[in-house]
Amino acid sequence: MRTGRAETILKWLLIVLGALAALAVIPIVIPIVMPFAWMQAGNTWLGLEPLERTPLAQYMTRSLSALYALFGALMIYLGLNVWSYHHLIVFFGFLTAILGVVLTGIDLAAGLPASWTWGEGPPTVLAGWAICWLARRVASDSTSIEDVGSADGANRTAH
Numbered sequence: 001m002r003t004g005r006a007e008t009i010l011k012w013l014l015i016v017l018g019a020l021a022a023l024a025v026i027p028i029v030i031p032i033v034m035p036f037a038w039m040q041a042g043n044t045w046l047g048l049e050p051l052e053r054t055p056l057a058q059y060m061t062r063s064l065s066a067l068y069a070l071f072g073a074l075m076i077y078l079g080l081n082v083w084s085y086h087h088l089i090v091f092f093g094f095l096t097a098i099l100g101v102v103l104t105g106i107d108l109a110a111g112l113p114a115s116w117t118w119g120e121g122p123p124t125v126l127a128g129w130a131i132c133w134l135a136r137r138v139a140s141d142s143t144s145i146e147d148v149g150s151a152d153g154a155n156r157t158a159h
Contacts, residue, residue: 010089010134011079017127018075021068047113082138089135097128 036053039061043051051057078085078092104121 006134006137007082010131010138011082013127013130013134014075014079014082014089018072018077018079020072021075022072046116082135086135086138090132090139093128093131093133093135095128096131097125100124100126100128 036058040051040053043049051061074092078089082089100121100123102121103124104117107117107121
């Protein structure tokens with residue numbers, strides 16, 4: 001895969017995944033004013049056990065949406081400048097793949113529906129792996145480009 005192509009695919013992968021995660025902003029704003037009964041109805045619609053009205057349940061439902069939005073915003077930001085952040089993006093991809101494994105374990109332990117479990121964890125692992133692989137391509141290709149014109153690599157830029 002050519003440098004420009006890997007960089008372009010990585011850029012759009014981060015932006016699209018980031019936009020999807022950042023859509024969690026909608027449930028952040030709405031649940032602040034939404035009656036907790038609506039959250040309970042959604043929980044029942046998913047076929048889960050009743051959602052208890054406790055401070056912790058309310059905190060967790062709202063803060064999780066906020067974290068998804070933060071995660072999405074970070075992905076979009078990194079995607080807008082892949083070249084400058086490719087080393088951070090490799091690390092981010094690695095952490096995303098680990099998150100996918102952890103989410104799968106949590107979903108299984110919590111007894112979530114199979115569609116939820118297999119629609120969340122494994123795709124997160126695959127997305128993390130793809131981010132890592134593409135960012136490494138950009139990093140390795142950028143190293144060879146930075147060394148052009150210098151036999152000893154003296155013109156190389158540190159990242």
